């Protein structure tokens with residue numbers, strides 16, 4: 001048994017791909033949050049949690065926010081997958097803020113957040129997600145091109161398509177961080 005766990009929540013597979021890669025590199029135990037009934041935090045010294053971004057929030061982050069006491073003293077890192085480009089600083093800062101807000105008041109609040117690019121295939125979207133994206137698209141489509149944020153531009157450019165920005169090499173800094181004890 002490893003002393004590191006990688007837990008992920010993934011709706012369409014992007015966070016899962018990164019989680020598999022990270023778990024392999026760290027020789028860690030891999031868990032799909034959807035299949036966890038009870039998680040024994042005491043078995044691990046280190047934990048990586050990852051989930052996709054949905055409307056700016058990290059999918060499954062409640063797993064951490066509802067167990068902040070069990071996380072105390074452990075090495076922790078969070079990763080996200082999203083369509084937005086993490087090379088744009090404000091995208092990362094927004095996600096860091098969302099994570100810090102969810103974990104506020106706990107030691108876990110200071111965990112580093114690694115933002116990776118994900119994937120999206122509109123033909124696979126659930127009804128709820130398709131509806132959400134259609135609503136967002138109809139708002140953005142009416143904006144003047146020079147008023148669009150980089151995120152809005154990505155949504156317009158990728159709307160209705162299948163795009164895959166997954167780059168597993170982007171996980172290297174997280175892997176290095178977890179190794180550097």
Ligand SMILES: Cc1cc2nc3c(=O)[nH]c(=O)nc-3n(C[C@H](O)[C@H](O)[C@H](O)COP(=O)(O)O)c2cc1C
Pocket residue numbers: 009010011012013014015016051052053054055056057059081082083084085117118119120125128129130132133
């Ligand atoms: C309804 C919906 C909302 C989304 N919101 C965001 C978002 O706020 N920021 C972002 O970067 N990507 C957003 N995305 C894109 C997903 O984060 C991306 O597809 C990610 O790879 C999903 O990871 P998963 O397949 O592991 O769940 C959204 C996608 C959907 C369907």
